[in-house]
Structures are given as structure tokens and as C-alpha cells.
Amino acid sequence: MHLPTLWRVRDHIFKMFQIVLVTLINLWRRMGNAWRRMRFRRPVWVRIDIEGPLPEFAPALSWWQRRFLGARQPLSLQALRRRCQRLRDVPQVRGVLFVFGDLSVGWATIQSLREIISDLRAAGTSVAAYLPGADSRTYMAASAADKVFMPPSADLRLLGVRVEALFLADSLRMAGLAAEVVAVSPYKSGGDQFARASISPEAQEQFEQLAAQRFTILLNTIADARGIPDEDLRRLIDSAPHSAPAAQQAGLIDAVLYEDELEQYLAGDAEKIAIRSWKALVRRLPLPMVRRDKKHVGVVSITGAITQGPDRRSPLPVPLIGGELSGSDRVIQALRQAERDERMAALVLHVDSPGGDAFASDLIWREVERLARKRPVVVSMGDVAASGGYYVAAPAHAIVAQPATITGSIGVYALRPNVAGLLERASVGVAVIAHGTNSGIFSPIAPLSENERAALERSVAENYDRFRSCVRSGRELSPAQLEPIAGGRVWTGEQAVSIGLVDALGGLPAAVARARELAALPADPDAPLMLYSGLGLRDQLPPPPYNPRSC
Secondary structure: OOHHHHHHHHHHHHHHHHHHHHHHHHHHHHHHHHHHHHHOOOOEEEEEEEEEOOOOOOOOOOHHHHHHOOOOOOOOHHHHHHHHHHHOOOOOEEEEEEEEEEEOOOHHHHHHHHHHHHHHHHOOOEEEEEOOOEEHHHHHHHOOOOEEEEOOOOEEEOOOOOOOOOOOHHHHHHOOOEEEEEEOOOOOOOOHHHHOOOOOHHHHHHHHHHHHHHHHHHHHHHHHHHOOOHHHHHHHHHOOOEEHHHHHHOOOOOEEOOHHHHHHHHHOOOOOOEEEEHHHHHHHOOOOOOOOOOOEEEEEEEEOEEEOOOOEEEOOOOOOOOEEEEEHHHHHHHHHHHHHOOOEEEEEEEEEEOOEOHHHHHHHHHHHHHHHOOOOEEEEEEEEEEOHHHHOOOOOOEEEEOOOOEEEOOOOEEEEEEOHHHHHHOOOOOOOOOOOOOOOOOOOOOOOOHHHHHHHHHHHHHHHHHHHHHHHHHHOOOHHHHHHHOOOOEEEHHHHHHOOOOOEEOOHHHHHHHHHHHOOOOOOOOOOEEEOOOOOOOOOOOOOOOOHHHO
16 A cells, blocks of 8 residues: 555544544533533522733743742733633523723733624623623723723723833933934834933824824723713713712713622512622533644734744733743744644744834744735734734734724834943943944944944944835835834824724734634634643644745
């Protein structure tokens, strides 16, 4: 028997084994679900706590973070969607109570959270929100519920929108430090924090634009949800914060209740209804059936600043040091892993990144561009997908963003520290022996010379030319169309649609639906996703040979 024939026989046997295994698992789950329904008869409201960073996908935690730091995996938007899917078809579940804690999230995440709550209501499930305290963004999310409650002593801090920026040039100078910045445009203001003592006119223009856009989104969203005229709502914002009784009188919340009064209020005149946490109830909920779809949509996530090498995370929330970094090595391996999966019909690239290393961004761009030649690729933007975050998104067949997503920032800058003043102040002797006019271009011990600055400006300009070329090619924009919207300018997702940088508005479900459409798969909002992490591979996956005929 020939080797190809043996492979076909092996594949056939493996598929038959999968079918039998899935059938047995689903039979077992149906039996278990019947038993769960018999035991689960009392009507309940399900409590779900909403707090923390609320990422689109929960990051994996290492064993030492869990063991020694007590770290817990945060609730993600995707996990919350799955919870709501399991709850919406259970007749004993009368409603879902979302208890909002401190949310450290961006405006686009708030809009995605509102979509989850709205979809749950559209499925016929009652939704209530309990706010021990809330700022503008938290209240904006909670206003999607049928009812909003607060305890009597709580304050509703519906204060509007505020953007703050710190400039450290004078402070650094006092310590004998300086930062030298080369940027393609004054709008590319990422280095201004270290190189300027005050805000530039261009940055002022952008901050004012973003603040106005966010305030409009806040105003329109709450006005529509609570049925409050715009002018009345503006007055309420300008006179905030409000006590809970005052907020109820103004129509911002529905009742003032302590937590122990919620069960009686939610039950009304009906039979007594218990409030149970998700953790306590999950063992009583029917288990979903295992699916064996021939084709699926895959997901690769880029979260945090883009850097070379592997992913890095700091467990400490230290400014400028802590936070999540997406390493190009991991992202590239995830994309190649997805490319090799024959069952993946389309890919959703989730990007929640302010950019970062230009070289690392270009390497990721190349993998996305290669994959987009073979399968549909759709980008789903999070709170921010700007600079390098937009660079990697440019080759996709479609880009989806929330109205409040920050995107664009098509531009490049270089930031170089200068510690010459500190060394002089500390009486540190410096000796330099160099061969090469620009050998000190990356050395922080002396200011840039004229030749070094010219070389750095040339490098920045070349990277910027490549950035613009990638965007023009991916988005099919002419130079005349791109120039007015590039140069480091940032845009909200709503603005980006009108200028051609984004194709549609929505969250991850909208991007998945678009990917299924491009792959000619039937519409199925409950279809499982395959998340490719690029982690745990025994060997590094090399790229397939380049085929110019596929271009």
C-alpha cells in the first residue's frame, strides 16, 4: 500500500474516532443535564461580579504567580459572553445581577460590556446592575441594564470626561537628565512626556478632540438608556457627584437599596427568589454540547506594547515598567500555528496595543500579510490599536473597532535618553574611544551630534515611509488620501470609519461574524472559537516557502 493511501486511511480512522468520542461525550452530558434539571427547580437570579481590567481574553498565569502572589485569572469579556450564553436558555434563571466593582478599563471595553448586557436582555433575560459606587465609565456600562440600584450611602460620580498628561522635561533637567526625540510630525507626540515641559498645540488639539468625542459618546449612550434629555443630563453631569437618593430622584438609578434588600425587590409580588453567585450555580447549569465543526474561526491576540522576543509580564503595577508586553516571537508562532491548521477557515486578529517596537511590528505585519493571502483575516480592535497596533492590522481584509477605540497614530518617533548632565553633576569621568562618525548614536552619555541626529532622522523617515506604504497597500488608499490622516494623528473608531482606516463598528462578535461571512461559513454567534497562543510548541514553526504566485 502506498504511503499517501496509508495517510488517508489514518485520517479517516482518526475522524471516525473523533465522531464516536464526541457522540459519547454528548450522550453523557445529556444524561447529566437531565439530572441537573431535576435538581434545579427553584427560580434564581445569578450574581456576576464585574471588576478589574476585564481583558478580551484572560492572560495565562504562571504557577509561581498563582502560588506565591495569590494571583487569580481575571474575568475576561469572552468568558463573560460564555457565561451569558449558558444562562439565557435556563428557565429557572429569572435574571442576572451584575455587581460592579472598580473597573480599570478603557472606553471601548465599556462599549463591549454594554453589548454583552444588551444581548442578554434581547434574549429575554432580565438584567439588573448594583453599584456600590460608580464613575462615568462604570455607570455608562451599568446603564445598559433594565434596572440600576445603589446603596443609600453611595455616590454616583458621573463627572464627565477628563484627560490628563504629565510633562517631565524640567524635572528631568533638575536631575541632570534629558530626552532627545526625533518624530515625523508634531502630532506623533509619544515622546513629548519626556522631551517637553508643556503640551504642544498639536497634542492639545488631539486631546481636546478625543475628550469631546468621548463626552459625546457618554452623553448619547446614557441619554438613550435612561430616557433623559441631553440638556438635563448635561446639568446632572455638571452638578455631580450625586448621592444615591439624588441620583434616583434625577432618574439615573431606579432604587436605593442595601444588598440584603435586593432579593425581596427583585422578587416583587412573585414567589421568593434567591440570588446565587455564578460559582455556586455553575454546577447546576446544563453543560453545552461538544461541537465538531468542520471549519472554525481562529483568534490570535496582541495585548500590550509590542516588543521583540517573547512575551513579558510584570506582576507589579509599576509605571513605565509594569504591564503586559506582546513579544513578536510569540505572536509570530501563534500566526504560523493558525496557518497550519487546515480546519481554520478565517482568523480574527484581536489587537489592544498602543504600538511599540517598529521592527517587531514589521515582523508581525509580514506574518499577517502572508496569512491574509490564504485565509480571510479580520482585525478586532480593543481600547487602543494605534501606531504599531495599526501597523499589524493594515493587511487584514476588514477592520472592526468600537466607536471609542483609539486608533491611527500612523507615524514613527525615536526617543533617546541623555544622561550627560547627571554624569557631570556626579563628577563621573567619561572616556570615549570610537571609530565611526555615528558610533555614539545610541549612547546616552552625550547629546546627539549633528551627524548622529541626521542619521536618526533618516532612519525614522525610512521607517515612516514603510509604515505608510503598508497602510496604503492594505487599505487601498492613495497618498493624497493617507497624508491628511497620518503623521501621528489619532482617531476614535467612529472617526476612523469615515476616513477609511476602519471598516465597521463593533466588538469581537462583530469581527467574528465578518470573518465567518468572508469564509463563506453560516452565521452562528454561538460557534466556538479556537485561540492560538503560540505557547507550548515543542519546536519553533518556520514560515512556509514564499510563493509569489499567491500574491
